Amino acid sequence: MNTIERIKTRRSIRKFTDVPVAKDTMNEIVSAASYAPSWKNSQTVRYVVIESAELLQKIANDATLGFEHNKGIISGCKTLVAAVTTSGKCGYNPDGTFTTSKGDKWEAFDAGIAVQTFCLAASELGVGTVILGIFDEALLGQLLGLPEGQYVAALIATGYPDVEPKAPARKDVSELIEYK
């Protein structure tokens, strides 16, 4: 499959088989994700792979902000990945001031690119993913023992797809593009 086909056929997967993602496969996905572009090649995103059934259940029960939909997804996956980033590196000058008017928003920008690269690489290897944005950031930081200055940018539930979802509708190119 070429890159454009991969981009178009990757789907968010919310139901997984019981087969966990092997460490070798996860390492290969993260290796591919490490090629994502980042602010001055700062590469701030780290991947915390949660395999402990006990920790997964605790996150599902306590760190989904009461959003049952995400609780169900996390309860049903064997491998949850926390994409963790570090504050104060993307978007800054060496003296600590912001480089652009976007301030520290480049941090989330870099994490987004890294996470999409992760999801595309996973899809290439037959691993399904869904990005989860609704979670209790402070509690997750505690549960994962993240040091000061690091936080979870996004969760990615991973596993082997047990469903074949149709692509949600996309806007027409004419709505997305403007030439000047």
Ligand SMILES: Cc1cc2nc3c(=O)[nH]c(=O)nc-3n(C[C@H](O)[C@H](O)[C@H](O)COP(=O)(O)O)c2cc1C
């Ligand atoms: C930043 C972000 C946060 C998301 N959060 C959630 C979420 O909390 N729960 C969920 O089921 N899907 C979540 N999604 C997945 C989107 O719903 C999904 O990407 C979108 O519906 C398009 O479907 P597709 O990924 O299959 O193309 C999120 C996606 C992004 C990019």
